[in-house]
């Protein structure tokens with residue numbers, strides 16, 4: 001375990017097992033349909049890569065990059081689009097892939113945006129959910145795990161761009177972000 005991590009919440013094996021279950025559920029629900037899976041960079045990148053391998057049907061993938069946190073550990077509530085989708089999503093079934101729903105501000109903004117673009121349906125899959133901190137009313141259609149109100153790192157989640165490549169989901173020691 002990395003020295004800045006206080007506790008491992010979900011090991012690589014536990015995350016992998018849960019992703020296989022979610023992937024199977026998604027494949028069942030979208031059977032015979034055309035699905036566009038949209039990963040939200042950068043946090044969702046590791047989860048996205050593992051998840052699409054476990055959806056046993058052909059899907060199209062695309063990415064958006066948005067930022068609301070920057071270097072801070074609190075959401076600013078202002079969502080900036082840094083990279084948009086490559087193509088129109090009009091009439092298509094889309095699945096947004098997130099690493100974590102915290103305040104919910106990022107996702108509610110994104111979901112509204114994709115609905116306005118006339119997608120046939122917009123659903124959300126998130127690896128993690130931190131329900132205690134919700135400011136916008138939003139839930140995941142598919143969820144990996146709920147987490148307590150601590151700062152989480154690993155498996156794509158960062159603090160100041162570090163810790164994303166830890167292969168597990170853990171709690172960052174508070175002294176790292178509150179010196």
Ligand SMILES: O=P(O)(O)OC[C@H]1O[C@H](OP(=O)(O)OP(=O)(O)O)[C@H](O)[C@@H]1O
Nearest residue numbers: 041042043067068069102103104105106
């Ligand atoms: O529910 P919220 O309070 O809006 O927080 C969740 C969002 O914040 C993080 O992204 P961030 O903006 O830090 O960018 P990153 O994915 O590049 O780390 C995370 O990846 C989610 O997208």
Ligand code: HPA
Nearest residue numbers: 102150151152153157158
């Ligand atoms: O707990 C978190 N960790 C990392 N990034 C985040 N973005 C929202 N919440 C978190």
Ligand SMILES: [Mg+2]
Nearest residue numbers: 043069070158
């Ligand atoms: Mg982040």
